[in-house]
Amino acid sequence: MNSINRFLIIVRIAARNLVQAPRRTLWLALAIAMVTALLVLFQGISEGTRGHLLRSATTLSAGHVNVSGFYKTTPTDVTPLIEDGARARRIVEENTTGAVQIVDRQRGFASLITAGATMQAGVAGVDIEDETILADVLQLAEESEYVDDGRQEVVGDIQGLSRPNTAVIFAGQARRLDARVGDTITLRTQTFRGQANTVDVTVVAVAQDIGLLSNFAIFVPSRVVLDLYDLSDQTTGALLIYLEDIDRSEEVMDTLRAAFLSEDYTLLEHQPEPFFAKFETVSGEDWTGQRLDLTTWEDEISFLTWIVTALDTIAFLLIGILAIIIAVGMMNTMWISVRERTPELGTVRAIGMTRTGVLLLFAVEAFLLGLAASLAGAALGTAVAAAITAAQIPIPSDAVRAILLNDIFVLVVGLKQVLGAVIAMTLVMGLAAFFPAWRASRMQPVEAIHR
């Protein structure tokens, strides 16, 4: 009898044993399933939040790789711009592979003023003809979403940004500012030098909110930002590069760093922070002129990744504690199983089953239980996650909305995560049973028969 057959027999015995002790098996299985389902749900929230964060950030403010720069006219000031935008763009185009799109954006920060209210937001100056990804990702909102008694239809067109002094805002902002398509908003900036410039823009479209982050961004034609800051159109704010494969971001960034260095540009040291966090440091550095700063999307949203880390930590702790508890339960069950079947063990050993065989017998029982229960739990978790996401349940609390960066609960369950959960649970259960199984294997046949 070869090993495989022997193993299969053991599996069958183990399965039969499980079925024959339904009460204790079922309760334990239930616990394992519940914990696995919980694990899957947590992973779902974490992935959902992370995915959402990525999508918002790369739509609103950053590309997969970003080339931006700081220009200092005096040793103490700082303006985020790249002096010769065309040249920088050429270098990027020549040295980047696998790019789906490269866009030029101006970056500013302004107060948005209407008769109804005032609010602050980041202002992204774009060339809408080039921004095909943006035009795809931004979904326009129906008027009723931001105007009381508004029409149940989409009003406005993003392509309106090709006209001068226009703006695309988000539904939450429209509500707050009491603005609709066709209304005028005054943008006012206050530069570091205390000077205030204003530009009036007309709203050409209102987009659906992208979670909470879209509250802090609007889109205007590049010219508007240039006017707000009295800048020449030779300059650009940043070059955003979108890649086919987002995982190549760091590699592309490194290539570009080398390329820019070889073209005699000076680069800032890579700091994994968003660009607005660097102003103070740069303003204190004693140089003038242009220095470039290259970052990946992860750097630009690093101020928010703590959320995902926190969620993962909580999940880890909770699931860890639960895993300990059910592992203890598994150990107990195994002990009892061993004790109950001591006579049987004696017989089986007496007729020639090896120690390893006995060990395997119990271990496989635990593995099978773990596997079956965790698969069931994973399936349940996946189903619940899908149901919650499909139901688009609104998040009740402002604080939770701020944490999850979204208005509705979105859980994303991936195959890799589910498999990981199942494997982890199964392994834990198997390990828990190891000690009792080992003791069982050490029992002498004679002892067993006598019991």
Next chain:
Amino acid sequence: MNRHLERLGMLIFIGIRNLRSQRTKTLIVGFIMVFGAFLVVTTTALLDSIEDGMTRSITGSLAGHLQLYSADAEDDLALFGGQLFDNQNIGIIEDFAEVRRVVEGLDEVEAVLPMGLGRGTALTSSPTDEAIDALRQARLEGDPLEIEAAIERLQQIGALLKTEFENRLSVASDVEEIDRALADIETLEDPEFWEPLRVPDSGDLFDEADARDSMEFLSTRIASLSEDGRTLFLRFLGTDTGRFPEAFDRLKVVRGEKIPPFERGLLVSERTAQRYFKNRVARDLDAIRDEVEGGTLIAENPSLESRVQALPEQYNRVLIELDPRGAAQVREALQEHLGSEDQTLTQLLREFLAVDDQTIGPRHDLFYEVIAPHIDLYAIDVGDTVAVRTFTRGGFLRAANVKIWGTFEFSGLEDADIAGSAHLMDMVTFRDLMGVFGEEEMAELRAIREDVGLRDVQRDSAEDELFGGGGSLVDDGDSSVGFGLADEAVSFDRDRSSFTYDQQAIDQGIALNAAVILRDASDLRASQALVQAAVDEADLGLQVVDWQSASGIVGQFIAVIRVTLFIAMGIIFLIALVIINNAVVMATMERTSEIGTLRAIGAPRSTVLTMILVETVVLGVVAGGIGAFGAAGLLLYFGQVGIGATNDVLRFLFSGPRLYPMVTVAHVLAGVAAITAVGLISTLYPARLAARIQPVTAMRRGE
């Protein structure tokens, strides 16, 4: 009675014996119970400590116990920022005096204070303005050396301006404007320009004509080119600054003095001053020294390390503020300290700022001894008068000159970011900056309107509509917003610029919200209902909220943490219940013969039931006790040592850099009780099973 006690005692005795004989089950269930009790005590004690810290931070610094604001408000009051982190529109409290009368009339209320949160900017004076002033002063005093030094400084500034504008050429949109500026700047390179200024002010109108022209050129053309004062963002709380320290008695003046009674002014948050107004180099040296003396090694802490590495390159923040004399003194001191002779000040500073674990202490001392006196250690400081600018809701500019009398912090909350988030401003200045009118002024305006025949003006935009918005109280010269009519169109009878006022002026006017301090804050809900009733009866049109709702997203955060914790605990207990149940059932099944025997010798069902339950209770108390006391011990230890906050989120939760958790008897008892309850619930079913075992089975098993 005695018999019952005896019986109980015996059952306990038997229970203990049974537990010992079923070692495995006891260990398994016991372990889970120890673990569970440990968790309950640890998490509830930590949560209570965190909540306690936040409560104190919020109520003791800004919120008081309850807050009042307009019942018609569009948004909710959010003392620490609303959802869009913008100024919430919470309406207006019309007549604060009436509110004060009604609410302070209640026995439960100790004090009611008017409040309003606002945001604005302060522009610090530029080095150019200061240099021009210095020249003017030197000429008046007639000191040739001082005059030379001042002229040298201005020439330095001229050179820097030239470089700056030449740099601007490549990025600015209006090249002609830059060229004009450069032409002006080049005037400063002409020695003939400075001739009339080199002599002291003779006081003679005719002789001084040329000098006057030069000074005017400097003050108008050159000064406007170099608006390089720093813009500081201010968040302020307008309130009755006279009564505030009494009502919020944790307030403590750190530097300077309190705002004198009935005077205008600003009391700056010491925390904000240290974090945002202080020279960056000083701030970094402070922080590095704190960390190193607190026991952290630079090499072990990545964020500290990167701060240390970035520091030398910030030397310009010191260099640029030194005048020639100060520079010489600093150079000398550094050369001595570093033991090097020929280096330039730039090199010396760079070397000096490259600190490590050993050198940070002595260099920090030297910095404050020698360098700090020669620079502006704080961008705005005690004694300064700053021009605070705000924009009204309609988007128009308002400004006021405000004197900084001192800095403050709240005792026990020195390290809490929340507590130090706003500066205190007197109520009168606040109202001026907000550009919002009260009833009296509205009446005046309407009268004027009738006289002048204007269309209807709205309260919020009244002054703006009349003055077109350029209406600053202070003539700050080149107001770069520049639109609007002349602001002497209309003047009110009341003299706005009077510096002092009285309690009536504070009370009889507008507030945005009001803080209520209670004598006894133990039953917030009841107090809240009482105040709301009084307010409704007097028809004041206000809503009353507790401090937690008023704190906006921050308060919600705490609630979210508590809910999450309860859910997590619930899940853990549920699973524990299942496992314990499983274990006990299996153990009970094993004791079938033993129990059968018991029944056979006459023990009633109830005794069997009770026996099993008592076992669980004993185990729960003992195991739970071990877990709970273990947790308490750990918490007591950390209560002394503190738990460090490793990032901003934890700092916020801990209300400071360290959390000192507190554990009480209630926590321990809760832990033991909770886990015993779980044990009991899980044992109910197996106990009933056991009770149903027939005596016959004992004999059948034959063991």
